[in-house]
Amino acid sequence: MTEHAEQRAGHRAAPDPDALKLYSFQVFTKLDGAVTAGMIHLGDKLGLFRALAGADAPLTSDELAAATGLAERWVREWAYNQAAGGIIVAETPDDPADPAPVRFALTPEAVAVLASPDHPAFGMGMFHRLPQTMRTLEEMPESFVTGIGHDYDSHGPEGAVGIERSFEPWSNAFLVPVVLPMLDGVVERLERGATVVDVGCGAGSALLRMAEAFPASTFVGYDISRYALDRANAKLAEKGLANVAFQDPRDDPMPTDGSVDLVTTFDCIHDMTDPQGMVHALRAMLAEDGTWLLVDIKALDTFAQNVAKNPMASLMYGISVLSCMSSALSEPGGAGLGTLGLPPSRAEAMARAAGFTRFRKLDVDHAVNAFYEVRP
Numbered sequence: 001m002t003e004h005a006e007q008r009a010g011h012r013a014a015p016d017p018d019a020l021k022l023y024s025f026q027v028f029t030k031l032d033g034a035v036t037a038g039m040i041h042l043g044d045k046l047g048l049f050r051a052l053a054g055a056d057a058p059l060t061s062d063e064l065a066a067a068t069g070l071a072e073r074w075v076r077e078w079a080y081n082q083a084a085g086g087i088i089v090a091e092t093p094d095d096p097a098d099p100a101p102v103r104f105a106l107t108p109e110a111v112a113v114l115a116s117p118d119h120p121a122f123g124m125g126m127f128h129r130l131p132q133t134m135r136t137l138e139e140m141p142e143s144f145v146t147g148i149g150h151d152y153d154s155h156g157p158e159g160a161v162g163i164e165r166s167f168e169p170w171s172n173a174f175l176v177p178v179v180l181p182m183l184d185g186v187v188e189r190l191e192r193g194a195t196v197v198d199v200g201c202g203a204g205s206a207l208l209r210m211a212e213a214f215p216a217s218t219f220v221g222y223d224i225s226r227y228a229l230d231r232a233n234a235k236l237a238e239k240g241l242a243n244v245a246f247q248d249p250r251d252d253p254m255p256t257d258g259s260v261d262l263v264t265t266f267d268c269i270h271d272m273t274d275p276q277g278m279v280h281a282l283r284a285m286l287a288e289d290g291t292w293l294l295v296d297i298k299a300l301d302t303f304a305q306n307v308a309k310n311p312m313a314s315l316m317y318g319i320s321v322l323s324c325m326s327s328a329l330s331e332p333g334g335a336g337l338g339t340l341g342l343p344p345s346r347a348e349a350m351a352r353a354a355g356f357t358r359f360r361k362l363d364v365d366h367a368v369n370a371f372y373e374v375r376p
């Protein structure tokens with residue numbers, strides 16, 4: 001019998017006391033993670049991380065409260081949580097029994113992840129939308145019964161901002177200087193003047209970045225999220241670019257005439273109810289010599305492979321239930337691929353089924369995403 005089979009066979013036996021303690025600890029570390037994640041959300045929202053990052057020296061809770069205009073007792077308890085969880089650093093007196101005030105600080109790495117929206121490692125996006133993501137737990141029992149999920153707008157306007165803040169730092173830093181030059185002939189074409197479509201554009205960060213970099217080209221972003229489109233249009237108005245538009249494909253259908261030179265999809269095909277239909281639509285809009293830049297979550301073919309290779313697998317499967325798979329099942333008959341549902345084998349098969357003949361993985365170093373050049 002394998003170890004797992006033995007464990008199963010024995011699951012009606014009385015628990016081993018030591019294993020029980022260890023297992024309970026393992027379960028409660030998950031609750032610790034969830035609660036501490038909520039506190040990270042507050043640290044970002046209330047400017048606590050920014051205040052720590054901006055300070056010249058470690059701060060007491062009094063000083064941190066004064067810097068943020070918050071109530072000291074609440075700030076102190078929050079800081080104790082974050083320091084106990086290893087998110088911020090606590091400078092404690094040499095004698096642990098000394099009641100002198102603790103001082104709090106950020107390491108350089110913490111400054112990047114918690115307090116630097118322009119750093120590619122900035123990670124507050126998923127924490128930004130944590131309350132909205134977790135609130136969907138209330139809808140989940142019904143979804144588990146009906147099989148029907150909820151689209152991105154079910155996370156409200158802040159859900160769209162959270163997605164924007166999740167993906168924007170990396171794409172601001174690397175999309176134009178690193179990724180686009182890897183695509184055969186695309187930069188030259190964009191410089192001359194090309195037609196570009198970004199499907200599932202969200203709040204439009206990637207498209208706006210490309211539109212700024214290539215003023216001779218025209219850019220259209222499509223999304224079905226009202227909140228994301230509102231946000232994209234607000235940012236467009238701020239930037240005042242004349243070569244960009246954002247549209248809902250249900251009101252303004254996407255082109256089907258082979259007129260598009262470059263189509264991009266960032267982290268959205270696995271969220272769609274009809275991803276194969278979408279890939280056919282991408283093929284129909286693309287010129288014969290056009291390019292599809294497919295960016296989607298790194299995944300492997302089986303659950304066992306994902307668990308073995310992806311240290312974030314449990315996070316990914318959980319987010320899938322709450323967000324990605326839920327979106328992909330938000331209509332009856334939805335494909336329901338989910339967060340880890342588009343491994344390269346499936347992406348390539350879907351592309352070939354839609355008439356694409358070239359599929360090349362790009363050598364891009366990214367913690368979560370895989371990048372592909374797909375061509376007719």
Ligand SMILES: C[S@@+](CC[C@H](N)C(=O)[O-])C[C@H]1O[C@@H](n2cnc3c(N)ncnc32)[C@H](O)[C@@H]1O
Pocket residue numbers: 152153163164167168199200201202203204205222223224225228249265266267268271272273278327
């Ligand atoms: C994870 S978000 C990614 C957004 C954006 N590409 C980014 O990187 O910030 C997925 C997006 O796909 C959009 N989406 C889902 N199904 C869609 C469809 N059929 N057509 C267009 N957009 C869709 C959602 O509304 C959501 O904004």
